[in-house]
Amino acid sequence: MNRGLLWTILGVIAAIVIAWFIVDIALKAVFFIAKLAVVAVVALIVFLLLRWVFRRRDA
Template identity: 55%
Template sequence: MGKSTVWTVVGVVVAVVIAWFLVNAIFQVVWFIARLGMVAIVALIVFLVLRMLFARRDADD
């Protein structure tokens, strides 16, 4: 095996390891954003339901 072949194999291994960590980090960021969006939607629904319940209670008084 020549010197350039060894460096090619080392380069490929390093590229795969770096890509693995980058993809993992990107998926963590995307999952965090998706989770944040879901929390915002649920919080909005809960807020609207609570506002509706308190509006009915105030109208009954």
Template identity: 55%
Template sequence: MTKSTIWTILGVIAAVFIAWILVEFVFSAIVFLFKLVIVAVVALVVFFVLRAAFSRSA
């Protein structure tokens, strides 16, 4: 094996490792944003339900 072959193999391993970390970060960010959207929708529903309940009793 020549030196360039070793550097190529190390480069491929480093590229796969970096890609793995980036993909994991992107997917966790997407999951976080999805949860945030769901929480916002549920909060809006609860807000309107509470507003309707208190406006009837007042």
């Protein structure tokens, strides 16, 4: 096995490992942002529902 082939194999393995970590971090960030968006929408719906409930009670 010549040295060039060995370095190519090691380079491919290193590239896969680095890509694995980058994709993992990117997906965690995307899921975190999506979760934040869902929480914001649910919080807005709950807030509007509570306003509506308490407004009807006062009237």
